[in-house]
Amino acid sequence: MAKFHVKRTLFGEDQKSLVFRGNVLDGDVRQGMSLKIPITDKAVIDVQIDDVVELESHETQEKRTGLVARFLEEPEALDIVAALNVADEDVAVE
Secondary structure (H helix, E strand, C coil), rough: EEEEEEEEEEEEECCCCCCCCCCCCCCCCCCCCCEEECCCCCCCCECCCEEEEECCCCCCCCEEEEEEEEEECCCHHHHHHHCCCCEEEEECCC
């Protein structure tokens, strides 16, 4: 199991995807894997990773990884996951 630190979550340019911006802490993260976002101590939401991109901050030139989740057919799911506002959190990736 891999681990990813989500620094912040942003809407994608198409407004139908989310980009979890951060760094891989452990293991290998690839397209097709799932982010395990905790919503309580016992419950998690699985979010499929549709793309892995390299991002660079314009202010600091710092490189980060972006995990892209597309919700093209599920706008309600997009709203639910976006409302979690995942930030400064370590999440499992399987």
